[in-house]
Each structure stands twice: as C-alpha cells, then as structure tokens.
Amino acid sequence: MNRTHYYLIVLSMCIVLSCSNSSLALESKCSYCHGSVLEEVKQSVHGAVLGDGQRCIICHGSQYEQPHYGKHIEEIETGFEINRCFSCHGSDLYATHGELFPQPPLHLNFKGDTSQTSCVTCHVEEKDPHLIKPAKIYALKDCEECHSSDSILLTTPSKSSLKHQIIGTTFTNSEITKRGQYVAGANRIPILDNLCIILIILTIIGAFVIHGGVRFITRKRKGE
Amino acid sequence: MAEKIYLHPVLERVWHAIHALCIVVLIISGAQIHWPGAIHLFGSFQTAVSVHNWFGLLLVADFLLWLIYNLASRRIVHYIPNKRDIPNGLIVQAKFYICGIFKHDPHPYPPTVDEKFNPLQKMSYLIFMGLMTPILLISGILYLYPLYFADFITSIGGLKVLAVIHFILAIIFAAFLIAHLYLATTGHTIQDNFISIVTGYADSEEEEA
Numbered sequence: 132m133n134r135t136h137y138y139l140i141v142l143s144m145c146i147v148l149s150c151s152n153s154s155l156a157l158e159s160k161c162s163y164c165h166g167s168v169l170e171e172v173k174q175s176v177h178g179a180v181l182g183d184g185q186r187c188i189i190c191h192g193s194q195y196e197q198p199h200y201g202k203h204i205e206e207i208e209t210g211f212e213i214n215r216c217f218s219c220h221g222s223d224l225y226a227t228h229g230e231l232f233p234q235p236p237l238h239l240n241f242k243g244d245t246s247q248t249s250c251v252t253c254h255v256e257e258k259d260p261h262l263i264k265p266a267k268i269y270a271l272k273d274c275e276e277c278h279s280s281d282s283i284l285l286t287t288p289s290k291s292s293l294k295h296q297i298i299g300t301t302f303t304n305s306e307i308t309k310r311g312q313y314v315a316g317a318n319r320i321p322i323l324d325n326l327c328i329i330l331i332i333l334t335i336i337g338a339f340v341i342h343g344g345v346r347f348i349t350r351k352r353k354g355e
Numbered sequence: 356m357a358e359k360i361y362l363h364p365v366l367e368r369v370w371h372a373i374h375a376l377c378i379v380v381l382i383i384s385g386a387q388i389h390w391p392g393a394i395h396l397f398g399s400f401q402t403a404v405s406v407h408n409w410f411g412l413l414l415v416a417d418f419l420l421w422l423i424y425n426l427a428s429r430r431i432v433h434y435i436p437n438k439r440d441i442p443n444g445l446i447v448q449a450k451f452y453i454c455g456i457f458k459h460d461p462h463p464y465p466p467t468v469d470e471k472f473n474p475l476q477k478m479s480y481l482i483f484m485g486l487m488t489p490i491l492l493i494s495g496i497l498y499l500y501p502l503y504f505a506d507f508i509t510s511i512g513g514l515k516v517l518a519v520i521h522f523i524l525a526i527i528f529a530a531f532l533i534a535h536l537y538l539a540t541t542g543h544t545i546q547d548n549f550i551s552i553v554t555g556y557a558d559s560e561e562e563e564a
Contacts, residue, residue, distance in 0.1 A: 236502055274400040280392045313514035316391040327526040334530040338537035349457040
C-alpha cells in the first residue's frame, strides 16, 4: 500500500464517520447558541431516554437541521407541534390520563379544534418546556390549575380592572376561545355573569323581601 | 274547613322529589364548576364535575319518567292552557298576585282534581318542562360527550356557545326555583303546599306554586 492509498482510506473513513454522526454534529451546532437549553434537555426525562444527536430535532423537526441564525427571534417559529409528543407517547395516553380526568381525548387534543392543550402545560415546572420531569415526580394533577379564575391557561391578566370585569363583553381568555375552546371555570363572559347574579338577587328580593314583606304587613290579624 | 282532595298521585310526588333534588344539586355543583374559586361545597373541582354529571343523567331519566307518565296517563292535560287561560286567565291570576293576595281575595283558580294548576302555573310549567328543560338537558348531554357530537357542536359555534346556552338556562332555572319556592308559600298557610307535595292531599281552595 503506497502513501496515496493510505490517505484515500483515511479520508473515506472520515467521510463515513462524519455522515454517521451528522445529527450529533447538528446537536453540537444547536448547542453553540442554545447550550443551556440542551443542558436542560439532558437533565429532563428525555435526556436519559434520547440518545446523543436526537435531543433537538426529534421534537423540533428536521427543518432545523439548517442554521436559522441571522433572523429576528420573532421570525423564528419553535417548530414544535403537539403531534411530535404523540409520535412517541401515543399508545396508552387515553388510559393513563383517563384516571386523572374525564374526556382524555378532549383534554389531550386529539380531535380538531375542541382543544389545543399542550402536554407541556402540565408536564413542565416553572413554564420551562425543555425541563420535563418524570410524571411521577412532577405533573399538574389539580383540575383547578386550569379550571379556575386564576387558570394557568389565561393570557388576560386575572386582576383586570373592576370596570373591565363588570362591563366586559368578551371572554376573559380570548386566546383560548379563539381556538374554539371553552375551559369551564376559567372562561367566562363577565357581563353575563354579572347580569345572572343580578337576576338571582332581584328574584330573591322581589319575591321574599318585597312581595313577602307586603304580604306580612297586610296579613290577617287575630280576630279579623 | 276546606275539603281535602287527592291532587298529587304518588308517582308525581316521587318524580317531584327526585327532580327537586337533582335541580338543587345541579345548581350548586354547576355554580362550583363555573366559579371554582368562590364555591367549594362539593370539595374538589373533580368531585363537583362527577356529581354534576351523575345528577345530570339522573335528571334526564327523571324527565323521561315525567314525560312518559304524563303522556301515558294523559295527565299532560294539566299542563295545557285552554281558551279561558289565554289571555284572561293569565291576567286574572297575575292581578291576584299583584293586588288580590294582599286583600285576602280568594284564589281565582283553586286546584281541582281535573285542573290542578292555575293559568300562570300551566304556562310556566309548560314552558319549563316542554321547552327549557329539554334544551338544558340536551346542551348538558352535548357538553358531557362533546367528542360524539363534535360536528354539531362546531356547527353552532363550538363549546363556548354550548356552555353559554347551558349557563344562561341554568341561571333561569335557579331564578325559577326561587320564585317556585316563594309561590309555594302562598297557600292558605305558608306550609300548606309543602305538606301537600309530600302527602298528596291539598285543600280544594288552596293555591299551588
């Protein structure tokens, strides 16, 4: 084997190794800008399960193999879709989540526009979507985290002005309702709530206090 | 002493008791679901939802019992206003509640075996049992099983439209319940009508709620 053949063999091996580790190389490229994010993924439940090179594009898609720097951050979509969760976790989600709440398909967004709830809503702590912990260690299980006036799904500040709460005609969470959703306990029409409460109070006052009061005043006395 | 008449057969009293229980439980649990931060009578949100679902289904069964029983026995005629009732009967009865009751006038339409409701009762019960209860129950069933009726729900504007319809009807039912309880006190004595719906017997001249 002469020197030229030796160089060709070494070069070929380098090309083969380079191709087989292209995703690993991609992950290194990602970490050049998103190093802290990659570290969080490694610390998450996915860190141990997903091998080197799978941790970025398996959730964000192959289009991110191309560098996207040089753009304003507003122009860059995260590329995350909830279906990417289901591609790995889709087998028994109904059964496991059905133990927690009714209508798992509705809550888990398998059907059209009835729900857009994302897995990370319940499975990340402190709103960090990359630091997903094992469900046994951390997962929101309290219904009122979403079904309440202080719902974590709300995009409108819960402590809006009194005037807004009284005369507002829109749902308090316009972002959710734009997607066709209605989360009981979280969504409401403030003015409708207030009108209904006024109707109930007026009925009580009108019947028991006013009508009943006049009946009491005009009641038959003993001996009449 | 007023003559006693058998106004409420046992099946109607059983139906009324189940209906009353369901309505009260559904209003309270529904209020907790709508205002979970303010009302905690049934404990957790999930418990309130389960209670609401089960009592809602019980109310559906109870409504069907009422419908089938009244149609089969032809006692549905008690709920149908006649020519005398519209509009004269309604006006006379309304005048009684606005004025006559304070002057201790006799009830213009005392219950009889053949006609146990006054014109206002007939009209309001017919509207509530014939129209509003079915809409309330259907909206509740759609809300309970939204995925089975996804296309229809989408066609009416989504879950939010369904939820608002259900909520408005629920509030109207709550207001009706208050008025119903109050009017039940307008018998010969405050408690007469409450005793009547338990025993089945009522004074022939007394007023129902």
